[in-house]
Amino acid sequence: xxxQAIVRLEQATKLxxxxxxxxxxxxxxxxxxxxxxxxxxxxxSGSGKTTVLNLIGGLDVPTKGKVFLEGEDINLLSRSRVSxxxxxxxxxxxxxxxxIAVMTAYENAEFVLRLQGVPExxxxxxxxxxxxxxxxxxxxxxxxxxMSGGQQQRVAIARAIVTQPAIILxxxxxxxxxxxxxxxxxxxxxxxxxxxxxxxxxxTHDQRVMGRAHRVIGLRDGxxxxxxxxx
Amino acid sequence: MKLYKMAxxxxxxxxxxxxxxxxxxxxxxxxxxxFCGTGDYGYTKMINTSAEMGLGHVAIEPVGYNDTPSLDKRxxxxxxxxxxxxxxxxxxxxxxxxxxxxxxxxANKSIGGAFIxxxxxxxxxxxxxxxxxxxEGSVFAGTDGLGAVVGSKVADKLNIGxxxxxxxxxxxVNGEIVSEIARVTGIxxxxxxxxxxxxxxxxxxxxxxxxSYGPGDATLVAVVIEDQRHAERMREKINNAxxxxxxxxxxxxxxxxxxxGIITLDKSGNYIIQVLVGLLIAAGILNTLxxxxxxxxxxxxxxxxxxxxPSTLFRLVIMESIWLGILGVxxxxxxxxxxxxxxxxxxxxxSAMIGTDYSASGVLxxxxxxxxxxxESAFAILAGVFTLTIFSGIYPAWKAGRIPxxxxxxxx
Numbered sequence: 001x002x003x004q005a006i007v008r009l010e011q012a013t014k015l016x017x018x019x020x021x022x023x024x025x026x027x028x029x030x031x032x033x034x035x036x037x038x039x040x041x042x043x044x045s046g047s048g049k050t051t052v053l054n055l056i057g058g059l060d061v062p063t064k065g066k067v068f069l070e071g072e073d074i075n076l077l078s079r080s081r082v083s084x085x086x087x088x089x090x091x092x093x094x095x096x097x098x099x100i101a102v103m104t105a106y107e108n109a110e111f112v113l114r115l116q117g118v119p120e121x122x123x124x125x126x127x128x129x130x131x132x133x134x135x136x137x138x139x140x141x142x143x144x145x146x147m148s149g150g151q152q153q154r155v156a157i158a159r160a161i162v163t164q165p166a167i168i169l170x171x172x173x174x175x176x177x178x179x180x181x182x183x184x185x186x187x188x189x190x191x192x193x194x195x196x197x198x199x200x201x202x203x204t205h206d207q208r209v210m211g212r213a214h215r216v217i218g219l220r221d222g223x224x225x226x227x228x229x230x231x
Numbered sequence: 232m233k234l235y236k237m238a239x240x241x242x243x244x245x246x247x248x249x250x251x252x253x254x255x256x257x258x259x260x261x262x263x264x265x266f267c268g269t270g271d272y273g274y275t276k277m278i279n280t281s282a283e284m285g286l287g288h289v290a291i292e293p294v295g296y297n298d299t300p301s302l303d304k305r306x307x308x309x310x311x312x313x314x315x316x317x318x319x320x321x322x323x324x325x326x327x328x329x330x331x332x333x334x335x336x337x338a339n340k341s342i343g344g345a346f347i348x349x350x351x352x353x354x355x356x357x358x359x360x361x362x363x364x365x366x367e368g369s370v371f372a373g374t375d376g377l378g379a380v381v382g383s384k385v386a387d388k389l390n391i392g393x394x395x396x397x398x399x400x401x402x403x404v405n406g407e408i409v410s411e412i413a414r415v416t417g418i419x420x421x422x423x424x425x426x427x428x429x430x431x432x433x434x435x436x437x438x439x440x441x442x443s444y445g446p447g448d449a450t451l452v453a454v455v456i457e458d459q460r461h462a463e464r465m466r467e468k469i470n471n472a473x474x475x476x477x478x479x480x481x482x483x484x485x486x487x488x489x490x491x492g493i494i495t496l497d498k499s500g501n502y503i504i505q506v507l508v509g510l511l512i513a514a515g516i517l518n519t520l521x522x523x524x525x526x527x528x529x530x531x532x533x534x535x536x537x538x539x540x541p542s543t544l545f546r547l548v549i550m551e552s553i554w555l556g557i558l559g560v561x562x563x564x565x566x567x568x569x570x571x572x573x574x575x576x577x578x579x580x581x582s583a584m585i586g587t588d589y590s591a592s593g594v595l596x597x598x599x600x601x602x603x604x605x606x607e608s609a610f611a612i613l614a615g616v617f618t619l620t621i622f623s624g625i626y627p628a629w630k631a632g633r634i635p636x637x638x639x640x641x642x643x
Contacts, residue, residue: 059536059637080540087538094640098533102240114233115538159537 006167006199007033007056011065014051014222025051026222028065033167033201038193040213041203048222049203053169056201057090058082070166087115091160093170093202097152099144099159105151106131106140109158116163130162134188150181154188161192170202174209186212234543238550242558245523249555252519254566256559256616259512261567263612266501268574268602274494276597278459278483283360284426285330285347286486287453288462289469294479296450297486302331302442303404310447312473319472321457321465326353327449329438333401335381335431337389344385344429346399348438348449350374358455360595361419361432368393368417374436379413383420384428391415399431403442411441423595459483460605509619516623520552524627531631532639541632548631552624556617563616574602 014026026048033039033056041049054060055067058074067074070089074082086092099108109130113123131140134154144152153173160168170189174182190212192198202209210216211230218226242249282288290297291312293304306312309327316325329348334341349359351370356363361380362370371378379397381389391397393415400410413433420427439448456465462482470480484491524531531544539547578601589596604612 054637057536059635059640080542083535083538083540086536090538092533092536094533098529098640100237100530100534102237102244111534112537115543 004035005032005068006035006037006070007201008068009052009055009065010068012052012055012062012067013064014048014055014060015063024222026055026062026219029219029222029224030065031217031224031227033199035166035199036193036197037199037201038190038212038214039199039201040210040216041201041219042205042210042216043219043225044205046221047219049205049219050171051222052219053171053201053203056167057092057169058086087112088163089166091163091165091168093153093156093160093168093173095172095175097144097149097156097176099152099155101144104141104143105136105147105155105158108144108155109162111159112163126162127158130158133161133192134158148181149177150185153177153181153185157185157188157192161196161198164196164198167199167201170200172203172205174204174206179208182206182209234547235550235554238547239554241523241527241547241551242554248519248522249558252516252555253558253562255512255515256556256620257562257566259508260560260563260612260616261570262508263505263616264563264567264571264604264609265574265602266505267608267612268571268604269600270498270501271605271608272601272603273597274498275459275603277490277494280360280595281487281490282453282455282459282483283358283363284421285328285453286451286483287325288456288459288483289454289466290481290483290486291452291454291469291473291478292450292481292486294477297479297481300331300450302329302402302450303406305329305404305444305448305450306452306478307445308447309449309452312452315473316452316454316469319465319468321461321468322454323457324358324455325452326350326358327435327447327452329435329442329444329448329450331401331442331450333399333431335385335389336398336400337391337395340389342385342388342429344399344431346401346431346433346438348433348435350435360421361426361430364419364421365417366420368415370432371416371434374434375440376434376437377412377414378416378434380417380419380432381415382427382430383418384424385431386415386418388428393418397431399433401442404444409441409443411437421595509615512616513619513623516552516555516620517626519555520548520624520627521630523551524548524631527631528634528639531634532636535636536640544632545628548628549621549624552621552628555624556620559620560613560617563613571602571604574600578602 009029009031012026012029016023016025041052043049055062061075069085100111106127110123110127113126131137134157136154136158139147139151174185186209189200193200204210213230215229291306293306296304313325313327316322331346333344333346335344354362365380370380386392389397395415396412398410398412400408403409454469456462466480466482474480534544578599580599582598585598589598
């Protein structure tokens, strides 16, 4: 793991308005995520894990404080620039897989490369390599509804890593699969982190998953509860 | 995956809904083709029939004759005009005629009527409705004889038949009352009561002599052109070729103002109905696309989360509406083609309902309803329906790109 910060949060606060009440989803949160990290963001439901991932991913903006991605303050960027950063520098993995229903596994994995305008032959090479990396050979032409949850999540991982982003944000990536599948998905992510140096930041409230992380950032009620390096 | 391919697949997420919308577009095409086609066919038929009843699509007349027709107004030496007209592309046929009012009398009765003096050698069944409608006898030979072809109701009113005499009385170029005898060589029946009950055809040179006109003089030169829709353009061309301060060149819209008014009114009604139908179809398409967008809010959120820009998302939904438009238009062509073929070749006969002598503004209306669409109209319908579909997609497409991804991801 390098000491180069991919993500930096400085007193990040996010308030949501629910009716007439302000909900503090995240309050005064500051931490860094370094290149090559395998970091778990943990805490109970409602602790602000997803909000933090949304802030880092440029899907949401902090009410106060700053969020830097590779040194750029996301808050100061235009909508289209943030969109381009999400496309080129961030990989997303969602709890519910969120694959595009009308696309095959191959096409889902290829999707972001297409958005980047990568030529077809290069897309083919990269997607083929990634499909092999996540263990989906032979399933390339299946649509999401023809695959198991674990297989779908592997496609989502393929989609997230195919562009070789600076960081992969995974929101409870193992929450919707059984424990065996969860272990295999964690093995896969860990291997990608170890072999390719990919930076992972994933949210979870599962103790077993936390145990696989190299660093755990604990949240409670939107505030930093602990920041612990495990290995 | 290319955007167009993705849009195409998206269309088939809900097959039944896509088919229903595409069929509604298709029926819109059918409806428009029917309305436009009956108009294109019917108006052309009426305009051509009107042209064949004496004045042509374009008429060259003495100045003021159209407003206050009288026989003291005349074109001099129409032979020169006719020879120059032959050089103008788009002119199918042109003839000099003398038209005017006359009192028609037989041995025991007289009626008011109107005459058209013609050169039978220059006229034919194809371009002269009266000659085409002869039911008894034939058109007179030569231009200076005493022959006459009368309407069937004129013959009835005057109680005359083939070979019988009648006397017509009119005013000559000097305003003097003049009379001449004619002998009936033919009887026509156009089906238009006004024409059959008042018109007669006379030889033009005989009429020139009666009216004290010089050789080649006439009250008008009737010009039949290749395509009635180009009447205004042809009027300009003809005016440039033969116009003079003493002549005016008029289109059928000016010489048959009443008919032009009826057609304009009818067309306006057609357009209003078509616009209303178009709006209904657009509302259907809008509803389909909007539903399709709203139920994919989460997916759009994911797409934007992984880097799709709102503009690309906009293009995706627009592409879906383009596909829907193409599909609808294709279905429209498929369901319209047999209907069009039937209506083009066979048509629907309404003679049992309106009879065979229904006329509008003195022009016989064909009781056989047919469809014949101009190329421009066909293009306009297809382009119109297609454009409507795309326009209907703009709001849903804009809406898709406006939802913040973080909100979209919260939806189920």
